[in-house]
Amino acid sequence: NNNFNSxxxxxxxxxxxxxxPHKPELQGRQVITLHNQRDYIFFRRHRYIFRNEEKVGLQELGPQFTLKLRRMQKGVRGDVVWEHRPDMERDKKKFYL
Known part of the structure; x- marks a missing residue:
């Protein structure tokens, strides 16, 4: 779930x-990660590296970017389901995602 709990x-x-897609056509042991931390969504692309029979590491390939949800609406011209407001920035301990 990568912290998408609400x-x-x-x-x-x-x-x-x-x-x-559930069966992506990534080549060479690649994986895409979407992670939510403090209402920022981090997008990363990695490749598995097998160091030996027991240890596996990750090599970051890129691209990488960070997203912040500003608005969610149903359809192209649909109703707004959720919208970020400036007053939401005041409480640094409340997160919405």
């Missing part, structure tokens, strides 16, 4: 699941 977070997680 109702809004689960909706965002399902959105990304619909964008990326």
């Amino acid at each position: 109702r809004l977070g689960k909706t965002v997680g399902r959105l990304f699941q619909s964008i990326f």
Whole structure:
């Protein structure tokens, strides 16, 4: 779940699941990670590296970028489900995703 725990977070997680196929055609032991931390969504692409029979590491390939959800709406011209407001920045300990 990568910290997409709230109702809004689960909706965002399902959105990304619909964008990326369940059986991606990534080559060479590659993996894509979407991780939510403090309402920022981190996108990273890695490759598995087998150091020996017991140890596995990750090599970051790129691209990498960070997203912040500003608005979610149903469809192209649909109702706004959630929208970020400036007053949401005041409480540094409340997270929405």
